[in-house]
Amino acid sequence: MIFSLGKRMFKEVDRRLLWKFAYNLGWKGMVAVSRYKRRLKKGEPFPAFMMISVTDCCNLKCQGCWVTVKSKSDGMPVDTLNNIIKAAKRKGSYYFGLLGGEPLMYPHLLDTIEAHPDCYFQLFTNGTLLTDAIARRMRQLGNVTPLISVEGLKEVSDVRRGAREVYGRTMAGIEASKKNRLITGVAASICKSNFKDLVNEEFVNRCVQKGIHYLWFYIYRPVGARPTPELALSEEEILYLRRFMVDIRTTTPLIIIDTYWDENGKALCPGAIGLSHHINPAGDIEFCPPIQFACENVGNGENIQAIFENSHFLKEMRSRIADRTPGCILLEDPDYLYQVVEDLKAYDSSKRDTAYVELKRMTVCPGHHIPSNEIPEKSWFYKFAKKNAFFGLGAYG
Numbered sequence: 227m228i229f230s231l232g233k234r235m236f237k238e239v240d241r242r243l244l245w246k247f248a249y250n251l252g253w254k255g256m257v258a259v260s261r262y263k264r265r266l267k268k269g270e271p272f273p274a275f276m277m278i279s280v281t282d283c284c285n286l287k288c289q290g291c292w293v294t295v296k297s298k299s300d301g302m303p304v305d306t307l308n309n310i311i312k313a314a315k316r317k318g319s320y321y322f323g324l325l326g327g328e329p330l331m332y333p334h335l336l337d338t339i340e341a342h343p344d345c346y347f348q349l350f351t352n353g354t355l356l357t358d359a360i361a362r363r364m365r366q367l368g369n370v371t372p373l374i375s376v377e378g379l380k381e382v383s384d385v386r387r388g389a390r391e392v393y394g395r396t397m398a399g400i401e402a403s404k405k406n407r408l409i410t411g412v413a414a415s416i417c418k419s420n421f422k423d424l425v426n427e428e429f430v431n432r433c434v435q436k437g438i439h440y441l442w443f444y445i446y447r448p449v450g451a452r453p454t455p456e457l458a459l460s461e462e463e464i465l466y467l468r469r470f471m472v473d474i475r476t477t478t479p480l481i482i483i484d485t486y487w488d489e490n491g492k493a494l495c496p497g498a499i500g501l502s503h504h505i506n507p508a509g510d511i512e513f514c515p516p517i518q519f520a521c522e523n524v525g526n527g528e529n530i531q532a533i534f535e536n537s538h539f540l541k542e543m544r545s546r547i548a549d550r551t552p553g554c555i556l557l558e559d560p561d562y563l564y565q566v567v568e569d570l571k572a573y574d575s576s577k578r579d580t581a582y583v584e585l586k587r588m589t590v591c592p593g594h595h596i597p598s599n600e601i602p603e604k605s606w607f608y609k610f611a612k613k614n615a616f617f618g619l620g621a622y623g
Contacts, residue, residue: 285328
């Protein structure tokens with residue numbers, strides 16, 4: 227599997243991009259995790275990876291999206307974004323996930339990536355705005371990979387996305403990425419409506435044929451203004467998804483990512499272990515993207531090291547959630563999460579002024595912590611990667 231994947235990437239990807247990927251993300255990512263572990267021992271909980279939402283603009287209105295979408299917004303001030311990246315680099319962290327909204331609607335996106343050639347950026351995009359010209363610029367930059375969201379095939383995708391002809395426009399974005407020899411990923415939020423379409427070998431093989439190099443499965447969370455809780459997976463479906471990923475990892479020339487289980491199949495939460503946290507477009511520091519509560523703001527971004535290390539809110543969130551469950555507190559125990567954020571006097575960072583009400587209304591849904599049903603990795607490659615660099619990169623816990 228790993229040799230076939232390497233052969234594919236060597237054939238399909240610009241060689242300069244492969245070097246950037248291997249050094250900026252691969253080597254520096256492992257070093258970042260090592261430094262993060264040393265920091266923890268000294269009581270300095272600065273995350274190894276940073277998730278930053280650069281804009282709250284988007285051209286779609288998806289079910290279960292936590293973003294308060296605006297039709298027009300300047301997004302995060304570009305000086306603030308650059309200061310955050312510089313501060314993270316001083317702590318030895320060089321990987322950044324850039325989210326939205328739709329990050330391709332952020333006017334400073336590609337210029338910011340260009341300003342930091344020693345970093346690596348993963349762009350979480352719906353792909354509908356990924357044109358040939360943008361993909362060509364990404365190839366020139368070399369230090370960015372588009373992670374294109376596919377939420378189902380044609381009919382399901384339109385319903386999930388709240389717009390028409392989304393699947394076709396997303397496929398056009400994938401084609402532009404392939405044409406320009408980018409390292410390209412597909413992300414899929416697995417729910418009841420797209421489960422049969424996406425959790426199967428045919429879909430994975432189709433990704434390979436379309437020039438996709440990594441596929442990220444994550445579990446749907448019923449949050450935001452359109453939570454649609456009836457789409458949440460059952461425990462049986464989550465276990466099926468886990469078995470499917472473990473099995474297909476041994477046969478397909480495609481990297482399969484998850485952020486839920488360690489190499490032994492035990493549940494984990496990147497936020498609870500402090501591996502990664504999220505900064506929203508307004509600069510609010512959140513435990514993880516779908517949990518929209520905060521007690522601190524980055525300001526101009528120059529002092530984020532001190533903010534992270536002295537945050538009582540993040541410290542208490544990590545401690546209390548880790549004591550409660552190794553899985554997803556948002557799914558498993560929303561009432562407890564409500565008590566914690568209320569006790570910490572966290573403010574609603576959603577910009578809807580309804581996050582507390584939405585959390586109070588949430589019902590318990592199955593999560594990825596299913597005791598006595600651990601399914602260890604079969605592939606030596608994934609065992610090594612998860613143990614040494616946390617393969618999922620700490621984005622969604």
